[in-house]
Amino acid sequence: MSLLVVGTVAFDAIETPFGKTDKIVGGAASYIALAASYFVKDIHLVSVIGDDFPQSFLNTLTASGVNLEGLQIKKGEKSFFWSGKYHNDLNSRDTLETQLNVLETFNPVVPESAKEVDFLMLGNLAPAVQLSVINQMRKRPKLIAMDTMNFWMDIAMPELLKVVALVDVLTINDSEARQLSGEYSLVKAAQKIFKMGPKILVIKKGEHGALLFHKTEVFFAPALPLEEVFDPTGAGDTFAGGFIGHIAKSEDISFSNMKRAIIYGSAMASFTVEKFGTERLVGLSQTGLDERVQDFIDLVQFDIQLA
Amino acid sequence: MSLLVVGTVAFDAIETPFGKTDKIVGGAASYIALAASYFVKDIHLVSVIGDDFPQSFLNTLTASGVNLEGLQIKKGEKSFFWSGKYHNDLNSRDTLETQLNVLETFNPVVPESAKEVDFLMLGNLAPAVQLSVINQMRKRPKLIAMDTMNFWMDIAMPELLKVVALVDVLTINDSEARQLSGEYSLVKAAQKIFKMGPKILVIKKGEHGALLFHKTEVFFAPALPLEEVFDPTGAGDTFAGGFIGHIAKSEDISFSNMKRAIIYGSAMASFTVEKFGTERLVGLSQTGLDERVQDFIDLVQFDIQLA
Numbered sequence: 134m135s136l137l138v139v140g141t142v143a144f145d146a147i148e149t150p151f152g153k154t155d156k157i158v159g160g161a162a163s164y165i166a167l168a169a170s171y172f173v174k175d176i177h178l179v180s181v182i183g184d185d186f187p188q189s190f191l192n193t194l195t196a197s198g199v200n201l202e203g204l205q206i207k208k209g210e211k212s213f214f215w216s217g218k219y220h221n222d223l224n225s226r227d228t229l230e231t232q233l234n235v236l237e238t239f240n241p242v243v244p245e246s247a248k249e250v251d252f253l254m255l256g257n258l259a260p261a262v263q264l265s266v267i268n269q270m271r272k273r274p275k276l277i278a279m280d281t282m283n284f285w286m287d288i289a290m291p292e293l294l295k296v297v298a299l300v301d302v303l304t305i306n307d308s309e310a311r312q313l314s315g316e317y318s319l320v321k322a323a324q325k326i327f328k329m330g331p332k333i334l335v336i337k338k339g340e341h342g343a344l345l346f347h348k349t350e351v352f353f354a355p356a357l358p359l360e361e362v363f364d365p366t367g368a369g370d371t372f373a374g375g376f377i378g379h380i381a382k383s384e385d386i387s388f389s390n391m392k393r394a395i396i397y398g399s400a401m402a403s404f405t406v407e408k409f410g411t412e413r414l415v416g417l418s419q420t421g422l423d424e425r426v427q428d429f430i431d432l433v434q435f436d437i438q439l440a
Numbered sequence: 441m442s443l444l445v446v447g448t449v450a451f452d453a454i455e456t457p458f459g460k461t462d463k464i465v466g467g468a469a470s471y472i473a474l475a476a477s478y479f480v481k482d483i484h485l486v487s488v489i490g491d492d493f494p495q496s497f498l499n500t501l502t503a504s505g506v507n508l509e510g511l512q513i514k515k516g517e518k519s520f521f522w523s524g525k526y527h528n529d530l531n532s533r534d535t536l537e538t539q540l541n542v543l544e545t546f547n548p549v550v551p552e553s554a555k556e557v558d559f560l561m562l563g564n565l566a567p568a569v570q571l572s573v574i575n576q577m578r579k580r581p582k583l584i585a586m587d588t589m590n591f592w593m594d595i596a597m598p599e600l601l602k603v604v605a606l607v608d609v610l611t612i613n614d615s616e617a618r619q620l621s622g623e624y625s626l627v628k629a630a631q632k633i634f635k636m637g638p639k640i641l642v643i644k645k646g647e648h649g650a651l652l653f654h655k656t657e658v659f660f661a662p663a664l665p666l667e668e669v670f671d672p673t674g675a676g677d678t679f680a681g682g683f684i685g686h687i688a689k690s691e692d693i694s695f696s697n698m699k700r701a702i703i704y705g706s707a708m709a710s711f712t713v714e715k716f717g718t719e720r721l722v723g724l725s726q727t728g729l730d731e732r733v734q735d736f737i738d739l740v741q742f743d744i745q746l747a
Contacts (some may be wrong), residue, residue: 223624316678317530341648344665353662353739358651360627392742421744432660433740435699439730
C-alpha cells in the first residue's frame with residue numbers, strides 16, 4: 134500500500150569514537166524512506182533540499198521506489214546541515230553545528246499523487262510542518278505515525294501537542310516519554326500519552342531496545358548486541374521506516390502485527406549503526422534481512438512451562 | 441540441591457524520589473538468600489553482622505530455609521551500614537554514607553556443613569573475601585557465580601581478577617563490563633571476559649533488562665515495565681538469587697536452562713523494586729510468582745514466520 138514519508142533530507146558530519154565523516158547524506162526522511170523501501174514500493178516523499186544535494190542519492194531513492202514529486206529543490210540555497218560528536222558510550226552526543234538553511238522557510242506541499250496515501254509517517258521535524266502535512270491530506274490515512282524529539286518539547290510544546298492529538302502512533306525515546314508525560318514510570322507515561330491522542334506509543338531505547346504500548350498491553354523488543362556499533366545516527370529513523378514499512382506492506386494495524394513491525398524496525402536499525410550514514414541501508418538482500426530477523430527471534434527465545 | 445550464599449547482611453538508609461527510609465535491613469546476601477529460597481531450601485549463608493541486628497530478620501531467613509551457621513555475630517560491634525540517595529531517573533544514585541563496621545575485619549569462615557555445597561553464589565564483597573570462601577571449599581561446586589561492582593575494579597583489580605579467574609558465571613552491569621574489558625561493544629566485552637575465566641557472562645542493565653553470553657550465544661531478557669518502581673536497591677542481588685536459585689533447583693547448567701534462570705531472576709527482581717528493602721520479597725505465593733513469570737513470557741512474545 135502507499136506510504137507518505139515526511140522529514141529532512143540533509144547533510145550530516147559525524148564524529149564517533151571510531152571515526153569521522155565530512156558532509157554525508159542523512160536526514161530523517163532519507164533513513165525512513167530507504168528502510169521502508171524494503172517493504173513497500175509505493176512511497177512518496179515530502180521534503181526540501183538546496184541545489185547542493187548530490188543527484189546520486191536522489192537516484193538511489195528513486196531506484197528504491199521513492200517518488201520525489203514532493204521534494205522541493207531550492208535554487209541557490211543550501212540543504213539542512215547538522216554536525217555532532219558522539220561520546221565514548223555512543224548513547225549521548227553533542228551537537229556541534231546546526232545550519233537550518235532551506236528548513237528555515239520550509240512550507241511542505243503534498244503533491245496530488247500523495248494526498249490519499251494509506252499510511253503517513255511524519256519524521257522528526259517542526260510540529261508546524263507535520264501539522265501542515267496532515268491538514269493537506271484529502272482523506273485520513275489508515276494510520277498516521279509520528280516521530281519527534283525533546284527539542285520540540287522544549288521550544289514548541291503547544292504546537293507539538295496539536296500534532297500528537299491527531300496521530301495514531303507516537304515514537305519517542307524513554308527520556309522524551311518522561312518529559313512529555315511528567316511520569317517516571319513508562320507504564321504511567323504511556324497511559325498519560327494515550328490521553329493526548331495516540332493509541333500506540335513506541336518508546337525507543339537505542340541499544341536497550343524498544344517498548345510498544347497499546348491500551349494495557351506492552352511488548353518489549355530487544356536491540357541486537359552488535360560486535361561493531363559504528364555510528365548510531367539515523368537508527369531511530371531507520372527503526373521508524375522499518376516499522377511503518379512492514380505495517381504498510383501487511384496493511385494490518387493489529388497489536389500483534391505492530392509487534393512484528395517493531396522487530397522489523399529493530400532489524401533495519403541494526404544495519405544502519407554498522408556504518409556511517411545511510412551506507413549500510415542500500416542494497417541489502419532479502420536473505421540478509423531474513424537472517425537478521427532470525428537473530429532477533431533467537432535472541433529472546435526461551436522455554437518455560439508453568440505448572 | 442545445596443547452595444552457599446556469601447555477601448553482606450546489613451543496614452541501608454535509602455532515599456528515592458518516592459520516599460525515604462530510616463535504617464532498614466538490606467545487604468546483598470539478604471536479597472540473594474531470600475530470592476533463592478523460593479527455589480531451594482538447603483541454603484547456607486556466610487556473612488557477618490554486629491549485635492545490633494534485628495533477630496526478627498534472622499528468624500525470617502531461618503524460616504525461609506537459610507542455615508545461619510556461617511553468620512558471624514560480632515559482640516559489641518555494629519553491622520555494615522550504607523546510605524544512598526537515588527536521582528530522579530532511579531538509574532543513578534549517590535552514596536551518602538558508608539560505615540564498614542564489622543566488614544572491616546571480616547574473615548569469612550565456611551562451616552563444615554557448607555564445604556561441599558553444589559552451588560556457590562558470591563555476592564558483591566571484597567574480592568579477598570570471595571577468594572577466601574572459594575579456597576575453603578572441600579570440593580569444587582558444580583557452579584560458582586560471582587557478583588561484583590566497579591568499586592572493586594577501581595581499588596582492587598588484581599585481587600578481583602584472581603577471583604574472576606576461578607568462577608563460572610560473572611554478573612556485572614553494562615558499564616562494569618565495559619570497564620573490566622576496555623571494550624565498548626558488549627559482544628566484544630563478553631569475549632574478552634571469557635578469556636579471564638568465566639564461561640558465562642550475565643550483564644545486568646536494570647530497567648533495560650539483562651544479557652546472557654555464553655561462547656558465541658547471546659540471550660536478552662527484558663525487565664518488566666512496572667507501574668511503580670519504588671526502590672531499586674537490591675534488584676541486582678535479587679536477580680542473582682533467583683538466577684542461582686533456579687539453577688540449584690533444576691541442577692541444570694545448560695545454556696537453555698540459564699536462559700530460564702535469567703527470567704526467574706528478572707521476575708524476582710521485579711518484586712523487590714516495588715517496595716523499600718526486602719519487604720516485597722517475603723511471603724510471595726507460588727501463584728504470584730508464576731503470574732509474574734507469565735508476564736515476562738507475554739512481554740517478548742511475537743510471531744514471525746520467515747519464508
